[in-house]
Amino acid sequence: MRITVTTLKNTINAIATYAIALVVGFGVAACGSQAPSTQTKPEEAKSNKPISVVSTLDTWGSLAQEIGGEDVKVVNLLNGSNANVDDAKLSDNDSKTLHSAQVIVVNGAGYDDWATKNLPKKTELVSAASTVGALNGDNPYLWFSRDARSAMANSLYETFSRINPAKRKDFTSRFNKWKDKEKTLDAYLNKFASVHAKYKIASTSPIIFWLLSDINIKDSAPKDYISSIAQGTDPSTQSIGEFSKLLEDRHIDVLINDSQKNKNDNINVINGIAGRSYTSIVNVSELMPSYAKQLDTWIIKILDDIENGTKTSASMRLAIDKQEKPSRLITEKPKPVLPGPVRSNEGQKDPGK
Known part of the structure; x- marks a missing residue:
């Protein structure tokens, strides 16, 4: 067979075309068998x-x-x-x-x-x-x-x-x-608001102002005292005296303190009188105590403490009143000793005879 230049060129072109097709075929197959991408989308x-x-x-x-x-x-x-x-x-x-x-x-x-x-x-x-x-x-x-x-x-x-x-x-x-x-x-x-509406709660700090508002209980501390501490100023001597009198007369069931505020002389005086008048003291922190992970748990515990404190004040005062109560009222007039019936020996034999 005679191979001409034209025949040789045609043969070479056919081989090249076949090789290219083969490479493309492998490329398509490779793409078709590739594993799904596990890359996370930005969103x-x-x-x-x-x-x-x-x-x-x-x-x-x-x-x-x-x-x-x-x-x-x-x-x-x-x-x-x-x-x-x-x-x-x-x-x-x-x-x-x-x-x-x-x-x-x-x-x-x-x-x-x-x-x-x-x-x-x-x-x-x-x-x-x-x-x-x-x-x-x-x-x-x-x-x-x-x-x-x-x-x-x-x-x-x-x-x-x-x-x-x-x-x-x-x-x-x-x-x-x-x-x-x-x-x-x-x-x-x-x-709580309906059952304990008559509770007398007084605060040395405005820490539970909103909580008292939610349970419709008015702070029993003197108005001037409440106004002063709300404004961050020192209460007057008169308001401290009025506060002390309320405690001494046992008109307060529970005293509320802010446990994260430094106690000044006025608060120390009020707390001392509360103790002597058998008034329970409940300390409330500004931030969450360790036992409370959520706000509702904490708020319920505070109100439970107030309820228990009120009961404790009542029981302490009752117990101390019983101890101090005299056996006879000092206003009671002593009753006279009445003479008994006259004794007579008539008709009785002489025991010596």
Whole structure:
């Protein structure tokens, strides 16, 4: 067979075409048999990562944890009943923590100003005071207010759902569970208010102002004293005297102290008179004690302590009154000893005979 140049060129082109087709075929087959990708999509990675939450106080941090559950990571700057709330300062580490947060939870109303200055602008801010319209100078212990708790729970729920909409269903479930618990707490508060409406509770600090309001019990401390401590000024000598007289006359069932405030001379005097008048003293902390992980548990315990304290005051006073009560009233006139019947020996024999 004679091989011409033309024939040779055609043969070479056919071989090249076949080789290219073979390579392409292998490439397509390889692509078709490749294992499914396990790489997480950006939106999925975002939904699986907990939201970074920083709360200035453990009171609101506990609520954020209830609503957020495993889908949030909460860091509290102030924790526990032993924390120094009066001289709290923002450390360098605290500042870094705040600036790395996605959500910052504050109380407001002047209570945590030490932490709320120069906050990052892009961070979501949830403020208890803002949710209820409280201003600096208003009573700052807002976690004891049912209105503030409800407003904060709703605000946290909306914030978390907006940041991570893929988890809205989970946030909704936890929010509904919280509302059910709060209804139980409301029922407890309402029952306490109706059963114990006559309780005489006096406070040396405005710490449970909102709680007393929710149970419709008026603080029995003198008005001038209440006004002074609400404004952060020293009570007058006259109001201290009136407070002391109420205790001495046993017109107070329970005395409430703020356990995280330093006791000054006036409070020491009032506490001393309370002890001598057999009045129970209940100490309430500003931040959450170790036994309480959630706000409703803590609030119920405080009211239980007030109820038990009132009963203890009554029993102590009854016992001491029985001890001091004389066997005969000093106002009772002594009864004269009446003479007995005249004895007669008539008709009797002489025993000596």
